[in-house]
Every structure is written in C-alpha cells, then in structure tokens.
Amino acid sequence: MANVAAILGDVVEGDRIFSPTSLHLPEFLPAEAVVYPTTEAELAAVMACAHQHRWRVVPTGSGSKLAWGGIGAGVDLIVSTARLNQVIDHAVGDMTLTAQAGAKLADLAPLLAQHNQFLAVDPAYPDRATLGGIVATADTGSLRQRYGGLRDMLIGISFVRYDGQVAKAGGRVVKNVAGYDLMKLLTGSYGTLGVIAQLTFRLYPRQEASKTVVATGTADAVAALAGELRRSPLTPVSFDLLSPALANALGYGEQFAVLARFQSIAAGVDEQVQALSALVGASLTHQILGDDEDENIWAAAGKALFPQPEAAGQTVLAKVGLPSDRAIAWLAQLPSGSLARIHASSGLGTVRWAATTAEDVEKLRFTVADLSRAGVEGTSGYLTLLEAPLSLKQSVDVWGYGGNALSVMKALKAQFDPGNSLSPGRFVGGL
Template structure:
C-alpha cells in the first residue's frame, strides 16, 4: 500500500513533502508526513486528496502553536502553509494588506514600516508567528486595548474546505459588506473549519511618539487606578496588569505593576502621560519609559510569557475575566506565576511552573466565579489528558457542533483539538 508521502508526491514533488521530524511536532500527533504546498492550488489539491483517502489533517504555519488546544485524535498529515509566504497586495493609500497565510509577521513588519504602517497585533512567538496561525488562534495581544481584536481588522479571507474546494469571503476594501462574515467564524477556529490560505487586513499608521507609564504598588491601589483609567478619556494603546513575579522578571520588583502605553503625536502623548501621572496617588510609584526602553519592556514582556526555549513542565493558560475582577484573581495565583491581564478586556495569559491538575482546576473554578474562563494552551501531555483543555460549560456547544458538521462533516480537520472534543 502506498504511503501518504508517495500518494502526495505527484502533487507536490519532493520539495513539498517532508519527514515528520522536519518540524518540532508534539509527540501525540505522530503524522505519516508533513506537506508544504507552495500555492493555493497545491493546497487545494492536497486537501482533495486527503478527503479522498479520509486522512486526518492538522494545519499549521511555522508550527509554533501546534501544542495549543486539545490533544486531538492523531494526524495522518500535517499541512503547513510555511511556503505560502507571498504578499499579494499592499494598498498603501487604502491601508490594507492582502497576503498568504504563511507570511511571518517578523518579516512583514519591516516592509510595512517603510510606509509607516503596521498590523496591530503582538502575538506569542512573534519571531515565528504566521498570519494564518495568528488568526486561527485569535492571538491579538496587548494592542487589542486600542485597535480591537483580529475580528475587527480582518476584512477578507480565502480558505480551503475539507473537500479541497476554495472558499472566499469579504474583500480588499474596509467597507465591504458582501457575503457571509466568515472572517469572524474562522478567527480562533484552530484549523477545525478550513485551512486559511489568504488574508486581507486593515492596517494602521505608525505613530510619531510612544511612551509607557510604569505604575507599581499595592493591589487595591493599582486596581483603583485601573478602574479610574478605564473610565477616563485617556486612550492607551496597551494597558496591562502584571503579576508580582512577572514584574520582578522585568526588573520592577515583586509588586503588582500596571503598564500603560500611549502612542500619538508627541504633544498628545505628553498630555496623556501627564494626565495619568496626575491620577497616581501617593501610595503608588510611577515612572515613564521612552525611546528604546519603551519598546524593550513590551518585547521583554512577550518573551517572558512565551520564551523561545521550551519548558516542558510549565502550564500556559489563556484566561478571560470581567475586567474589574482581574487584579483580585491575580492574588489567587501561586507566587511564582507569570501573569498578564489586559486591563480593558480582562483577557490574560498565565504561565504556571509545575502546576498540577488540582491547581489548574482550582484556578479555573475561581475564574468561573469571577465571570470568566481558563483555557489551557500549553501543558505537559499527562496534564492535558487529565484536565479538559477548554473547560467550556456554556450553552453554545450545540451551535458549535452544527457548524463543525457543516464545514467538516467527516471531522478530518484538526479532529479533537477544539471545544467539546471537535
């Protein structure tokens, strides 16, 4: 019987078929091959072949987030979009970008910066993150405070269906209302509804000036300031609360810390920074970062939460709470936890060294009490087997299952990776 690689050989050629050890794959996947199509047509042909042979397919970009989500039910084929890495159109005047899913943000950013534009995301593993992977995992980051989520900036999409057919939605202009809004549906779907091949985003202008205000102090005082900041007319582009352990990692001492970043024309930034400093009471300490230090602290923050060197025994979770409850929930964490919450949305990331199933379940229960949830992103294999990765108990599961049946009736796309074992 022909192997998966042999069957796909005529479609992709030797360059497009890799051995499983070519990627740093999670051990539980154990695919027969890794396919790397170079065009959307090749991607469609691979999926048509997978549909014919009833292969289980797990899509990825560079593979940096393959450990996120549920363990799944194995894979016959890993389908990487890494060679789909072309910018199709950069409409500078319209401030939109159309690019293939495998384009890496780290390579795209300098190109956009030449025109003083940028894509308003700051994802995990920014040196490797691809546009398709960022959208598939809904990985927006701290800039969500000012620019909204990926669903707000994604205006067009092309993806390959389970049967190899190419589907499209949206377009290349911001005010496009044609067709179904499949962009929102595909965002955060973890490759369970289709394989993203091309994306169109709205872009934003690079601002003239940037400063970050660092505020440290007791939890009650930081929480009061954060509440006042949310109700104020100030417009930070990022507003994050850090756990004491994460603050210490960044050099601010082991105390609760608020980072508020302002970007605009220079006088506007100065005015907003001065307004925030005037809100800081005597019980808090504050100082301002500008120039290279302003950029370095946000880079260091991402690297602390998502280091490039793997740490197999660490648990990384995505948490969502009512924003007003984030500071109180931080107090329930084990002392060594690295945690960041976005002060406006209440979304956060928690890095727990050596956490047990009991610790995770307790933190999930506390999150539910605070009106939120806790989802495991990265964790040891044994822990993901013992604890429901998603922990979803809402009333939308029937709708989610119906969508899965419509978009992937044979459950061949990332099987078992999404909510409810889908």
Template sequence: MNAIAKRDVAASIAQKLEPIVGESAIFDWEHLPPIWQERINRANTLQNIPSCIVYPHTVEQLKSVITYADGNGWSLLPCGSGSKLGWGGVGKDIDLVISTERLNRVIEHAVGDLTVTVEAGVKLADLQNLLRQENQFLPLDPAYAQQATLGGIIATADSGSWRHRYGGVRDMLLGISFVRSDGQLAKAGGRVVKNVAGYDLMKLFTGSYGTLGILTEVTLRAYPIPEASGTVVLTGKAEATASVTKTLLGSALTPTTADLLSSELVKQLGLSQGIGLMVRFQSVKESVQEQSSRLLEVGQNLGLQGTVYTEAEEGTLWQSLSEKIWQASQEPAITCKIGVLPTAAVTTLTKLDALTSSTGLGLIHASGLGRLRLDSGTVTPQIIGELRQYCESQGGFLTVLEAPISLKQQLDVWGYKGNALKVMRQIKQQFDPKNILSPDRFVAGI
C-alpha cells in the first residue's frame, strides 16, 4: 500500500472510531511518538505498517472498537505498552494497533486473601509499588519490567528467574476477562484461590500472543515479601559449575531463583570469569545466612570462586543482570527463549560460547528454560539453526523472540516440531474465525 492510500485508510479508520474513543485516543502513523514507531517497526515490515493506533479508556470502548473492526474486516495487533511488539512472527496486513495501556485501574486488592485484580494495562512496576505497601509482591521478573503491562506479560508468558520457586505466569493467574474477536466480553476463573473443573482458559491465554482475544482484566495470586534475601554467586570451570548445580537441586536447600550464566555474561557483570551460577535465598534471616554459607562452601570445595551479595548490592546485581539481557539498542539484538534438560544447561552455555566466539549472552534457569542475547551484526541464521538443533538434541527448543525483520524472514521464528498444530488451528478458528487478531504472529502463521 502506498503512502497516499495508507493515509486514506488511516483517515477512514480514525473517522469511524472517533465517536467511540474520542479524537485524543487515536493516532495515525505520522503522529505517533517515535518510541511507538520504533516498536511497531520491529513487529511489521515497512510495507505492512498499521494505519493507526487506538487507546480505549474503558472496556466498553474496547468492545465497541473490536466490534467495528470485526464488522469491517480490519486486522488487529493488540498490545499493552508495546515493549514486546517485536516478539513472535512478523505480522502481515495489520490495519489497527489496539493498546490497553489506558485500561490501567486497580480493581481490588484482597490483602487477606493474597489476591489482586487489575485491568490488563496496569504496569507491573506500578502494581509492585502498590503491593509493597502491604508487604506483598508478585514474583515476576519479565523483560522490560518498568514498561511491561500485566496483559503483555501474560500474553507472552514472560515470568523470569522467580519461576524456580513460584512457577510461571499461568501458575499465578486465577481469573481473566477478555474481549473476543466479535467484540463480546468473556470471563474465566474468579477472584479467589480455588480449583475449578473444565476448560482452563487462563492457561490457554498465557503465551497466546494476542491471537485468541484481548485481555481486559486479570486476577493474580500475590505473595508475602520474605524477611531477608541473599544471593550466592559461584564462577569457574564448567564441570565444577555443573556439579554444584546438580548438588543444589538434589539438596534440601530452598532457593527462590537459580540461574546459570554464560562466560561472557559473567564477564560483563564483573563477576570474575568462567561459567556462573547465581542462587538467591529468601526467607527468615537465619535461614538465608545458613543456606548461603552451605552453598558457598560446596562451591569453594569444587574450586569455584564465591561471593555472597545482600541488601543494596544484591538488588544492583539482579538489576544489572536484567539490563544485560534486555537492554534496548538502536538495532534490535537477537533475543531467544530456549529450553533444554536441566542436566544440559551448562553444556548448552558452552556450546553458545563456541558458536558465537564467546560473544553471546546466555542465562538458563536451573529448570532448563532460559534466554539468549546474540549480536545481530555477527550471528547468522545458520548459527541460530545450529543452536536450535543443539537445544532440540537436548530435549528442548529455541524460539526467536526479537530480531531484525530481515533476519526473521530468513528463518522459522518458532521452530515448532510438535504434533499439536491441528489442535492449535482448531482453537484459533473457534476463538477468531475471521483471523483478525495478530495474524501470522504465532506458531505456523496462526
């Protein structure tokens, strides 16, 4: 579509939606803030840039917008703050971006029940500040934590290091409300901690990348903030690191996080050299001190260098780790989500070093799930293919989350080889029969 035609489409969409959301809630491409243009550019080719972005203020407005889009056959790209728009497959023929960023009310915080209900556009950082006033928190450590909304975190199943103790996003999710592709509101779950029988829509929507519906409201399980926290960092030879990790997982120690770090990531964090292991203990003060000392002793007996971080130094360390993996850059780096058998985590990081000449950054949770950050200027599709093949040989997978559009077009972003594609397509057909929600963004072009 040429520039004149795109302007005409944008004007037509804006004219039809303005009575619903108001003039201040619609922006055409030329008037979007640069940060939004950059984020959308990472999701679509220049030939498929959406005409407009709309910010509904209420669920009723969102329902009306989607109803109008359904009736006009407009394809939609849902998002929150847009920080993860570049994840997943390359979108095609998107007419309208719908942001839930202004659906940002806290509905209810049941302090005694340890539950909180919020609209999907609430930012995690803001919610953590609110929960902290009642000595509670959500054990989520996603990418771009200051910008990420709850809806976006759920849609991308982005939990982080705390999953070792608390599980993933779907394990904290108790209830959802969402707008279907035809503009109707639907709900699943509730606002209390209970087991329910039937189709688990919360798990289905977690990691669906906006292809099944647009989340409007979510209820999550909160947790008390532990009394004390301490992080043990062990670095050194790969064999010794693998040995201490195996000992840790087979012991009675109860860490809340346990992450293995590639040698380059260890180097960039200023943590000496070699493969690293970062383990956080959070409990009463005496327990944290005792467990930290025991793990430190085991590591030192195997020849690893060890340090214990507490208080401000610990907070700085974990913040630096997140920034190294997710730091923004002018040209998007290649970030990948991987999974391997836990016993293969260290050898996978060694393989990463070999294929990238020790320039790749790798973080693998002790569970076997992890993240890679690769240099888009030097890493080729062939190298990504070799890394994927290695992960698959270790019982796992490799998914490309973010990368330059040109690179994504040269490979299969998802690399899915399972046997559930038929079921996935049937579910997509049931929830979005006209294929207007995030077309081509999910596995196999769903």
C-alpha cells in the first residue's frame, strides 16, 4: 500500500486513503489501497493519477457487490464513491432526481417519500446499495415488472474516464435526447468503461395502497396460474415465481409459489386482488397480505436471497435468464434446498444454492439452455455466477455468455478504456 498511498497523497488528502481492510474485499481483489474521493474533481484527479502510473482500478460504491462478476486480472487501487453521496437536485414537479453515485438508496427513500415519490428499484442489499453500484450491475429487482429496467429510468449521467476526463450525457429532464445514450451503455458495465460520478433518474409517485397475493401449490398449478395472470389485463407492480425452498423460508411450506403485488388507489388494488383470487384454482391455496405483511414478504425474500457475507456460507449466487413460460420447469429441476426467484414476465431471476464443483454449475447452466431452446427456438438463456468461492470461479466460465455481441463489446472497451485499466478481466469475455 505504501507506494500507491504515497503517490495518491499528492492528489487527495490523507484521510481519503485507506487500507483494503476498509472494505469487505473478496479474496480475488487484493488491492494495495482504497481511496474515497469527496468531489467529482477529486475523483477525476485520482483517475488521472492512476492513468499516469498505469494502475489497474476497480470502481465501487459501498462494496456490497464487489464479489459479483469475474475474478479479474489483478488490481492496484479500489476507487470508492461512498463519500460522493450528495443529492444535487430533486425537481419535485418534474419528478426527477440528480444525485452523486455514492448516495445510498436507503438514505434517499425517506427523503423522496416526503414528496410521495420513489425510485422504482428494489436491488440486492438495499441497506448498502448505492446508486452507482445499482446502475453498474443493472440491479433493478422485482419492480421491473411494472416500471422496466434501469435503462428505462436513467436519463442523465456523468462519469470519469480512464484518463481522468469527465464525460456527460443526457440531462435533467425526461424528454432529453441530447448526445449519445451513454446511460444505457454504462448500465450493467460493471465499472469497465468509466467511474460513474453522478446520475439523474426519473421518479414515480408513491401509491395509496399496496397488497400482495401469495398463491402456493404444485408446479403445474402455479405455472397455470402464472400463465393466466400474464394473459390477463391485471397489472401487478411485481410478479415473481418462487422455488419451494424459498417459499418455505418465507413460511409457506415446501411448495411452488406466485407472489403478485398490486399498488394503486385502494379501490383499484382491491378490484385487482379480487380478480386474481378468482383465477386461483382449487389446487392452489392463497393469501392476501396488506399493510406490514405486504411490505415484509418482499423484504424477507430479498434477505433470504442476499444475506450478509457471513451468513451466506459456501453457497453460490447466480443470475439467470430464460423464457418466462419455462421458469417453473426450470425451478422444478433445481437441486434440493435451492433458494430461487424468477420475475415471471421477463424470465430474469436469481438462485442461491450449495454448488461445490464446476460440474454443479454447468449442469444447472445446461438446464437453462435446454429449456430456453425448447421454449423459444434460437434462444439460449444464460446463467451467470455472481458470488462463488474463488476456486469455483477459477474453474468455470463465470459469465456463461453465448451471444454474438462480444466483438462489439471488445470494440467499446477499446474505445472507452484502451489501456484495459478499469476492472480488467471482470466482465464478459475477460474484458
């Protein structure tokens, strides 16, 4: 750390530079130092210094998702935006928010709630997740059902390039079409194209009432209900399918489950809940949750899938994508005890299970691809490891990418980071 810290000491104050122990770093990121710039100018100065000395840099926010993705090709410096955490502008009338990348969603939510507004994401580790980290990992969550992904709500961005230059795109109004759409490009880029400094989002009004319908039963019965709900005119804000192990962890026994959440004016919510209840067949049981129970079940599902590192043990976390009508068939093939949630319309989801070998991962990956081909001709599906022991990540293709866009990704990486100094080796194809 001494050399990196000594050089950085000429760029930022000493109280911005820490040892790697200040973050819960995974074992494959043995950085020499962690730096916490407090302004965009300091961030730019740090990146210019890193470029000058050819340091390999990994950007992060609070560090809650540093274990996600590939093991990388080494790192000299972790750049944390945790102290870049200020709200720049909350245009209440325009329903937009501009804030620095290190602002935590948990801190922003009560501020927005004072104006009956909210940012429509429910990410992993919501108590620690920062805006920059949420965008960098494209971590939208169950609210994607109603509000779309992060690319749909991010309307402006400012980031620092590999050489310390600041770049901006978009703006602070929803109908802004100026410049290149760098918002979509940086969403899900895992810090490989730049260090996000500032973000502007569109917001949504908080709803008057919220209720969740939980229906449990056999795989066939749950699949049938999910299909009926997808084809119906009902508009849940969240609509998830749960594995028996996750349903059991929430107190509903070892059964498959549908969770459908409705939010609107009270009369509208009641009407939709009654309509869904009428679709539930005799082979299913269901409950209607309101008030605290409604809030708690979604929080409990998130905590089960994303426990703190010390509680996760040797389990493996993966992101999966497959045709939505094949989701229950895939959940039925999971190893016993697997905690899994699939967003029923998009087919995206998360699974946590006790994989111990590369064969365990590849077997599950094969079922995704096989069911995807059966569901939609030409569709391959995917399973990407997010969290896993180092030995497992070293023995398997973490991303499992089988698409045809790798050449485009490589060209973009060469354009935005020609020295391959930003999160090297942590993205698809070793980018």
